[in-house]
Amino acid sequence: MVGLAAEVLARRVSCSLFTPLNLLLASLFLYTAYSFLKPAPAAVIPKEEPAIVFKTFTPRTLLPFNGENDAPVYLAVRGRVFDVTRGRNFYGPGGPYANFAGRDASRGLACGSFDEDMLTKDLDGSLDTLADLDREQLEALQGWEDRFSDKYLVVGKLVPVSEAA
Amino acid sequence: MGFDNLMLKLDEGVTGLFGQWNIYSSVIVTLFAGLLTYQLATRTDPDTHPFLLARQAQASPVRNEGESPVYRSQASPHSMPLNAGLNVKDPGASKWAKGRDGDLRDIWRQAVAGVQDDGPNKGATGRILTVLGTEHVTEHRLDDVTRQINLIGQHILDQGGNRVAIYLPNSVELVVTLFACAFYNLTAVILPFNQSGEAVISMLRRSAADTVVTVPGSFPFDHVVKSYPALRQLIWVVDEGSKHMDWNEVPQGTGSSVNVSTWQDIVSDYPVDAGKELPSMEGQKEPRDVTIFWQSKPGTTEEMVRFTSANLIAGVSAQVFAIPTSQRIGPSDLFLPADSLANTHTLVLTLAALYSNASVAFNSVGSEANDLAIATRGIAPTILVATPAALLKTHQEMGNIVASSFVARNIHWLQTRTLTQGVMPAASFLTSYYDRFRPAVGTKPGKLRLIFTAERVAAGTPRLSSQVLSDLRVYTGARVIYALTAAKAAGAVAQTGFYDYRVFNDQVSHFGSPVTSAEIFLRDTSAQKNGDGDGRGEIIVRGPSVAGNEATLGVEGVIRDDNTLAYV
Structure with missing residues (x-):
């Protein structure tokens, strides 16, 4: 009696869609189909650094950008302010050119001297006109300026306090 | 003993599971195989890196x-x-030298010369076709187009033209006139087609055109002759069917001295051999500007823009x-x-x-x-x-x-x-x-x-x-x-x-x-x-x-x- 019932069940199973095997196969099929068809997430790359805003500096407002306390290192050459933070080892605190950080470095670069007396003393006065430099010094300065333009960003311009609005 | 027993159970279980195999199982497996095949067959990398x-x-x-x-x-x-130019290499120039930016003339020279890069296509040129109606397609031979460029350019120049307004639908003649202006040192002014008479006259006035190339039927000639005396020359582009008519007539009673001719007459009046060669590159003049009218919303005045040849070439x-x-x-x-x-x-x-x-x-x-x-x-x-x-x-x-x-x-x-x-x-x-x-x-x-x-x-x-x-x-x-x-x-x-x-x-x-x-x-x-x-x-x-x-x-x-x- 029990054997007969089992056989009937087995026969019913043999033509049913919902057998454990079929459910297994169907779920395998559906999962594969889903994984093929599910939309791939769009490629995401990190957003780029926000652009630095071009600023107008006076000798006094440029002063804080000398690299101390993790500040960026800026220096000015003939009115253009370069962000030389990437060259912190040279221009930052303790570097050989540290005197130039946050200052107008034009005269120092032209003369090839890193001395204190190359810097404009009067921060509130007019900018160094460099009028007394000879041809050789101006060429040296141009060389430096070209190198800076290639390597570093111009992030602002330097104007005397009298011209700052 | 325990392991054998386990294996036996597993064997029975698997046999039992697959004992349930029926027609539906076959269908599912077939679909599954189909899906895998389709995916493998159609799978391709993205066209570009994401x-x-x-x-x-x-x-x-x-x-x-x-x-x-x-x-x-x-x-x-x-x-x-x-990117400012086409980097045109003149014949005989070093392969590694930087090319010129080029101008409109170089575009037509390149079209005639064919592909310059080495490869299976070297020397191949494109064709210029005009589609008329639903079936009729005419091909214009490139040297024939070159001849038209030369003859039309020469004609306008001989008649004292300087600023050439092109008022034509999309056609070979439009492009030919543009190149003719480039080769013969004329200023091209391209007017949008199908405008009201007032708009056309206003555009002619603003661009100070002295020559118009246009088709009959669309251009209000009488009106223009009356209200735009600066017009000195007009070229009708007439189609095959109406070229027997006398197009050289100037509206009566205006006392105007507009020189009227038809495109077809200009091209056929010259000997067949005339104008086969483009003007030589030596001593060619600086390319002239091209004036274009930008149409914004209907009812507003078109904005007149002068493009230098360099602008167009960069584009x-x-x-x-x-x-x-x-x-x-x-x-x-x-x-x-x-x-x-x-x-x-x-x-x-x-x-x-x-x-x-x-x-x-x-x-x-x-x-x-x-x-x-x-x-x-x-x-x-x-x-x-x-x-x-x-x-x-x-x-x-x-x-x-x-x-x-x-x-x-x-x-x-x-x-x-x-x-x-x-x-x-x-x-x-x-x-x-x-x-x-x-x-x-x-x-x-x-x-x-x-x-x-x-x-x-x-x-x-x-x-x-x-x-x-x-x-x-x-x-x-x-x-x-x-x-x-x-x-x-x-x-x-x-x-x-x-x-x-x-x-x-x-x-x-x-x-x-x-x-x-x-x-x-x-x-x-x-x-x-x-x-x-x-x-x-x-x-x-x-x-x-x-x-x-x-x-x-x-x-x-x-x-x-x-x-x-x-x-x-």
Whole structure:
């Protein structure tokens, strides 16, 4: 009696869609189909650094950008302010050119001297006109300026306090 | 013992499980095998690296207060000058020397000379075709076109012409006159076709034209003679059927001294051998400007823009290089401008096709048809310039057809999915079923491979969403490049990438990155302010392809996360 019932069940199973095997196969099929068809997430790359805003500096407002306390290192050459933070080892605190950080470095670069007396003393006065430099010094300065333009960003311009609005 | 028992149980279990195998199991497994085969057979890498789509333009590291950074195409980085010319190498010049920027004359010289790069196509030239009506296609031999350029240019010059207004529908004659002006030191003025008499006279006056090349029936000659005495010369382009008539007549009683002739007379009056050679390159004069009228909304005055030859060439060059090397326009392409050639976008693309030695077909009804089926009658273009209105019409018609068929709807869904994965669907047995639904573009469906279309700033052109662009890719099997165009920029300001098929939830698609001949930035307006990492404001474009080098577009834009430009 029990054997007969089992056989009937087995026969019913043999033509049913919902057998454990079929459910297994169907779920395998559906999962594969889903994984093929599910939309791939769009490629995401990190957003780029926000652009630095071009600023107008006076000798006094440029002063804080000398690299101390993790500040960026800026220096000015003939009115253009370069962000030389990437060259912190040279221009930052303790570097050989540290005197130039946050200052107008034009005269120092032209003369090839890193001395204190190359810097404009009067921060509130007019900018160094460099009028007394000879041809050789101006060429040296141009060389430096070209190198800076290639390597570093111009992030602002330097104007005397009298011209700052 | 325990292990044997376990194995026996496992064996029984597996046998029991597979004992349940029935017809449904076979069906499921067959479907499964089918799915795997389909995936393996159709699996392809994206057409381009997804990262290239994720950041499409390069921002300058420094920006001005109140402005966004300056954005440039990845193909023309900030450290380099923008793409300004075609790098034309004169015959005999060193292979490694930098070429000239070139001018319009170099485009026609290149079209006649054929492909210069070594390869199977070396020396191949394109063909110039005119489509008349539904069936009739005439081919113009290139040396015949050269002869027309020479004779028409010489004729206008001999008659004392200086500023030549071209008032023609899309036709070979329009292009011939443009090149004739370039070769014979004349200033070309291209007027939009089918304008009211008042508008034509106003445009002639503003451009100070002394010569007009036009077709009878559209040009209000009597009216112009009366109210525009500066006109000295008129050339009718008459068609085959009416060339026996006397066209050389000047309206009576005006006392005007306009010199009237017909194109056909000028060309046939010269000996057959005359004008076969283009003027030599030695001692050629500086190229003259080309004046173009930008039509904004109906009822407003057209904006007159003077493009230098260098502007146009930079625009052409940007379009040539906007297409990846492997897909570049070539002699096997048939290019059809189905938008008015008086639009710089269409004109610049047509010049790019000529420079790339593609065949170019002209259809005079093309510009106003606003219907792809009508504009492409008689030929099977591979590259098409279409108006957004025409594309939108096709999209609507196709949308209805596809929506009404269950199978088509699902194939459409599958193909859209393939596209958004970055792959242009290739022809397969699935698409062959879909083919019957495709819009009637050209005589041989499936040949079309690229559609250019453009939003015209403040001209009221219907706008296309990225979903519509994607649908059009599926419907036509062609890639679609959607550009932002403005009065003062030759070609485009920005345009979507060749391989960019992404779909966003938007009303107007983004416009991709700037073309290689221009850079853009956004300036603060009262409503839109730029912040750190957030560029928005009035769009300003700058570069060699812009008339006057810099132009404000007068519309507000925003830079999206993928560095593409979009309307606010």
